[in-house]
Amino acid sequence: MKKVKILLAVLMVFTMTLGMAACGNTKAEETADTETAEAQNTSEEEGAAAEKEEEPASEETASEEAVEATEAGSEPAEEEPSSEDTPAHSDVLVAYFSATGTTKGVAERIAAVTGGDLYEILAAEPYTEEDLNYNDSNSRSTAEQNDKTVRPEIGSEDISLEGYTTIYLGFPIWWGEEPRILDTFVEKYSFEGITVIPFCTSGGSGIGRSGPNMEELAGSGTWLEGKRFSAGVSEEDLTSWIDGME
Numbered sequence: 001m002k003k004v005k006i007l008l009a010v011l012m013v014f015t016m017t018l019g020m021a022a023c024g025n026t027k028a029e030e031t032a033d034t035e036t037a038e039a040q041n042t043s044e045e046e047g048a049a050a051e052k053e054e055e056p057a058s059e060e061t062a063s064e065e066a067v068e069a070t071e072a073g074s075e076p077a078e079e080e081p082s083s084e085d086t087p088a089h090s091d092v093l094v095a096y097f098s099a100t101g102t103t104k105g106v107a108e109r110i111a112a113v114t115g116g117d118l119y120e121i122l123a124a125e126p127y128t129e130e131d132l133n134y135n136d137s138n139s140r141s142t143a144e145q146n147d148k149t150v151r152p153e154i155g156s157e158d159i160s161l162e163g164y165t166t167i168y169l170g171f172p173i174w175w176g177e178e179p180r181i182l183d184t185f186v187e188k189y190s191f192e193g194i195t196v197i198p199f200c201t202s203g204g205s206g207i208g209r210s211g212p213n214m215e216e217l218a219g220s221g222t223w224l225e226g227k228r229f230s231a232g233v234s235e236e237d238l239t240s241w242i243d244g245m246e
């Protein structure tokens, strides 16, 4: 009987020890789990907080940099000059009428050497080959040249001459003088304060009285003597003509 009691006591002690050991493990696991969860929460929260802080942080950095730059005495970036400060265009305009492209080529070279703007005087009703037939005494161009009062309508958009101080005015010679559409042009605009320099192309005739004709019709501007050029005039020759007028 005594043996049985001792055996029972030993069994109880053993069972209790096992129970405690198991309990201890669970607690340790629980503690570990809790700590891991807390750690995760903490790192998630920190992550979220870091994300939240990122945007304002960059703004802060920008403004801090601005303050630092000001404190360091460096000037804030200069503002772009407004369009009012910069001229919208060159002060030279090369305006021209060209029925078959010859005068246009010379005008483009003058614009290249002067840095001027180009303006093409287009007829509202374009001239056809038939219109330009000078062998036909009834062709449109010949009829127009025979009547000094004719004013063919201009089809190109109006141009403001404000800001231009020099205008090179180009045209082909038609029956010894400027085509009537040039008369329309010079009567349409004011050349007050502008120096006008006529130039032309032709089959061989000189510029004749084209300049004085247009000056009279315009009634304003300082008109210089014009010049006739052949189709293939070089930029060098144009440059010496332009330089020679200064």
Ligand SMILES: Cc1cc2nc3c(=O)[nH]c(=O)nc-3n(C[C@H](O)[C@H](O)[C@H](O)COP(=O)(O)O)c2cc1C
Pocket (backbone or CB within 6 Å): 097, 098, 099, 100, 101, 102, 103, 104, 132, 133, 134, 141, 142, 171, 172, 173, 174, 175, 176, 177, 201, 202, 203, 204, 205
């Ligand atoms: C109706 C008409 C009349 C012309 N009259 C003359 C003239 O009197 N003298 C001359 O040398 N060339 C004359 N020409 C030739 C042009 O002046 C010459 O071909 C000019 O370079 C054409 O220029 P554009 O291509 O810019 O129109 C005449 C051409 C036309 C269409």
